[in-house]
Amino acid sequence: MKKTTIELYVGLFVIIGLICSAYLVVQLGGLKLSNKDHYSVYAFFSSVSGLKPGANVEMAGVAVGNVAKISLDREQLLAKLELSIDKNYVFSEDVIASVKTSGIIGDKYIDLSPGGSEFDLEPGATIFNTESSLDIESLVSKYIFSNKE
Numbered sequence: 377m378k379k380t381t382i383e384l385y386v387g388l389f390v391i392i393g394l395i396c397s398a399y400l401v402v403q404l405g406g407l408k409l410s411n412k413d414h415y416s417v418y419a420f421f422s423s424v425s426g427l428k429p430g431a432n433v434e435m436a437g438v439a440v441g442n443v444a445k446i447s448l449d450r451e452q453l454l455a456k457l458e459l460s461i462d463k464n465y466v467f468s469e470d471v472i473a474s475v476k477t478s479g480i481i482g483d484k485y486i487d488l489s490p491g492g493s494e495f496d497l498e499p500g501a502t503i504f505n506t507e508s509s510l511d512i513e514s515l516v517s518k519y520i521f522s523n524k525e
Contacts (some may be wrong), residue, residue, distance in 0.1 A: 468493040
């Protein structure tokens with residue numbers, strides 16, 4: 377009888393420990409179980425090299441969302457980004473999305489610049505004004521190979 381109660385307490389302790397561990401993994405890993413407080417918009421870029429899913433989307437240095445998905449559009453042969461934007465932020469339909477680099481390490485993020493349109497960007501809409509990141513390697517190779525005189 378005493379052995380059964382000890383096993384019951386140990387089992388209960390293990391279950392509580394697993395639940396706490398799962399909670400910490402979800403909270404620290406930034407995993408979102410629901411996407412109700414965000415909406416998606418799309419943007420097409422000629423190059424997003426170095427940008428990773430989960431990268432910040434910022435406007436004026438304030439994080440307003442993140443990059444949910446990066447894929448290749450087969451029709452346009454451009455990089456297609458799905459941006460998950462917080463519902464508290466609404467942008468005009470002519471907002472400009474740029475791939476920028478932060479800090480010395482060179483982490484990439486999406487920077488949004490405001491537009492002047494009076495119409496809002498609807499959920500599921502596409503941002504048409506985009507600027508790809510500056511490709512340092514191609515600039516250096518152009519400089520090196522163009523000075524062969």
